[in-house]
Amino acid sequence: MELADYNLVFNSLSFAIATFGAGTVFFFAQRSQVAPAYKTALTLSGLVCLIAFYHYLRMFDSFNHAYVLSNGVVETTGAAFNDAYRYVDWLLTVPLLLLELVLVMRLSKEETYSKGTKLAFAAALMVALGYPGEISGDVGTRWMWWILAMIPFLYIVKDLVSGLGASISKQPKAVQGLVSNARTLTILSWTFYPIVFILPMLGIGGLVAGEVNAAVQVGYTIADIVAKAMFGVMIYMIAQRKSDAGA
Numbered sequence: 001m002e003l004a005d006y007n008l009v010f011n012s013l014s015f016a017i018a019t020f021g022a023g024t025v026f027f028f029a030q031r032s033q034v035a036p037a038y039k040t041a042l043t044l045s046g047l048v049c050l051i052a053f054y055h056y057l058r059m060f061d062s063f064n065h066a067y068v069l070s071n072g073v074v075e076t077t078g079a080a081f082n083d084a085y086r087y088v089d090w091l092l093t094v095p096l097l098l099l100e101l102v103l104v105m106r107l108s109k110e111e112t113y114s115k116g117t118k119l120a121f122a123a124a125l126m127v128a129l130g131y132p133g134e135i136s137g138d139v140g141t142r143w144m145w146w147i148l149a150m151i152p153f154l155y156i157v158k159d160l161v162s163g164l165g166a167s168i169s170k171q172p173k174a175v176q177g178l179v180s181n182a183r184t185l186t187i188l189s190w191t192f193y194p195i196v197f198i199l200p201m202l203g204i205g206g207l208v209a210g211e212v213n214a215a216v217q218v219g220y221t222i223a224d225i226v227a228k229a230m231f232g233v234m235i236y237m238i239a240q241r242k243s244d245a246g247a
């Protein structure tokens with residue numbers, strides 16, 4: 001790994017730790033600012049940041065065990081970078097993020113339950129199908145798992161576009177724009193992940209199992225910050241505006 005790539009990965013992992021640590025404190029503190037119906041959504045935002053904070057600490061640690069700097073040259077130690085932290089993180093946080101969106105919309109109990117379980121299940125399946133591809137150094141194997149993981153992914157996107165789309169029109173006027181923006185942010189930031197996944201298959205940044213591809217790590221880290229922390233701020237704004245409107 002080149003020094004510039006090493007620095008890029010080191011700094012972005014470090015930045016993510018700071019962002020998710022701050023996000024955890026912020027979202028838990030802001031629970032007191034919203035009506036009781038929306039407190040769970042904020043609790044979930046705080047939990048998502050806390051889970052990510054922990055996993056980024058572990059990834060940073062794993063990265064520092066796999067690579068060391070000696071006289072300005074990056075050396076491998078023989079220890080593999082552990083991608084499992086990222087996937088375990090997604091397995092926990094991705095369903096929670098979808099529940100956040102469903103909860104803040106305050107649909108009927110049945111709708112919340114059925115939408116919440118369907119979306120959470122599809123999200124967990126998507127992450128589980130992506131992992132065998134992520135740890136493979138074989139282009140064909142990676143494409144196969146990518147295609148399989150795209151099935152639940154497209155199901156989620158379709159549901160966010162059509163299913164939640166219908167519910168958005170039933171939201172109070174004051175938040176319709178915000179809810180629709182939160183949904184757009186989710187779709188755009190989530191689409192980033194399958195694109196980042198294929199970078200090494202397109203010859204960007206090298207493809208060796210157990211070795212860090214800087215473009216992939218930085219790409220996932222940016223997407224995580226948008227999909228978890230920025231999304232959490234939008235959920236907070238929706239919750240606060242709906243609380244003010246007594247909705």
Ligand SMILES: *C/C=C(C)/C=C/C=C(C)/C=C/C1=C(C)CCCC1(C)C
Pocket residue numbers: 090093094097126127129130131145146149150153190191193194197224227228
């Ligand atoms: C906080 C973390 C989030 C929002 C993670 C989202 C992850 C995805 C949308 C991942 C999707 C993938 C595919 C659609 C195919 C290839 C494998 C994945 C897991 C990268």
